[in-house]
Amino acid sequence: MRDIYAIGDLQGCQTSFEQLLARLPQDADLWLAGDLVNRGPRSLDTLRQVIALGDRVTAVLGNHDLHLLAVAAGVRQAHGSDTLDDILNAPDRDALIDWVRHRPLAHFAHGHLMVHAGVLPQWDAAQVVTLARDVEQQLRGPAWKVFLSRMFGNQPDRWHDDLSDEDRQRLTINALTRMRFCTADGRIDFKIKEGANAATDELKPWFDTPGRRTAGVTVAFGHWSALGLVMRDNLLALDTGCVWGGQLTAVKLAISPAARELIQVDCPQIRDPFAFADDKTSNKVKKTREADDAPKAAKAAKSEKAEKAVKTVKVDRVGKVAARKLGKIRKVEKTGTSAKARKVEKRERAEKGAKRKGN
Incomplete structure (x- = not known):
């Protein structure tokens, strides 16, 4: 056979x-x-x-x-x-x-x-x-x-x-x-x-x-x-x-x-x-899909929330780092300006001393 x-x-x-x-x-x-x-x-x-x-x-x-x-x-x-x-x-x-x-x-x-x-x-x-x-x-x-x-x-x-x-x-x-x-x-x-x-x-x-x-x-x-x-x-x-x-x-x-x-x-x-499918079957399928999708949606929302939180932390960290860098720059600028002023002042004092000796 x-x-x-x-x-x-x-x-x-x-x-x-x-x-x-x-x-x-x-x-x-x-x-x-x-x-x-x-x-x-x-x-x-x-x-x-x-x-x-x-x-x-x-x-x-x-x-x-x-x-x-x-x-x-x-x-x-x-x-x-x-x-x-x-x-x-x-x-x-x-x-x-x-x-x-x-x-x-x-x-x-x-x-x-x-x-x-x-x-x-x-x-x-x-x-x-x-x-x-x-x-x-x-x-x-x-x-x-x-x-x-x-x-x-x-x-x-x-x-x-x-x-x-x-x-x-x-x-x-x-x-x-x-x-x-x-x-x-x-x-x-x-x-x-x-x-x-x-x-x-x-x-x-x-x-x-x-x-x-x-x-x-x-x-x-x-x-x-x-x-x-x-x-x-x-x-x-x-x-x-x-x-x-x-x-x-x-x-x-x-x-x-x-x-x-x-x-x-x-x-x-x-x-x-x-x-x-008829309306009854379609609605049943829709409800089943919604029930199946609910945990996924909650998980996605949780993930999105966590992602936003991470982004916020990153932004805050970036902001703090940027602020620290800016502070250092300003400090350097301030320090540089003070040193220059002291140098000028020292030079002026030396010139004045030289003039007194000459007189």
Whole structure:
């Protein structure tokens, strides 16, 4: 079996992808965790390069990939932060869109399950694949545009066995491509986007929910750049924020976690991670930054005060030294003047004495 490397979100960062590929075996299989495009500067080039890699690549769909399909289908408006125009205006646009909509939503092989975001705790690996195949069939069918027009929304946000087809498909998409936090009974939270430390008593990172039925397989996923790299025996979080100036990550998959290989390349910052945050998140980040900066500001103020004090002492010292020098000069001048006066006086007395003798 050829080596398999699981790779985190590309998001149109083709240069970083090329650098990472240069460090991987040329015959290795590549599992891509979705979000191939968008927000990065070269979405079209990235997509074409992935397609050119042929059968070496298995790429699951991410939320940005589905967004591309929906915009191309005319059922969703483009966002101001999108970098999809080069794909949408490409001469081979239709072929590119067809390739994307034929990608899987989940991939399971060799004891590893890959999805873009996460899986609900009630699902085992076989059920994840079954639910994903149902959505994939719709995306690959002739009515894919109509299907996508009904697939965006936050409801239902909880798993039930008796959901309607449309609700089940929408929940499947949301779980596999958008989820970060959920409750133990499978209710998805769509608001919290911070890291795992934002968990509450009720809401946990999906992979930390008690009784998760996919705990027996290794799940590899991306989507959650605020989480960063996580490598556990049964978990690989691979989105390390390439587009935000982090790294692009690849992990060699292995039956034994000890046999894994981690490869990362540093990425230039293309986007500000706080530019897309909502007001609540921005304020929270601002307060955190202010709290972090407070000690630095106090230290800087203290340092500035100390520096001013040192300058004052230096000035005082310089002033005293200058005063002493000036005093010496004046003393010398005064001494010199007195000596000269005494010399003149002595000469005058001598002249007067000489005159008296002459008389």
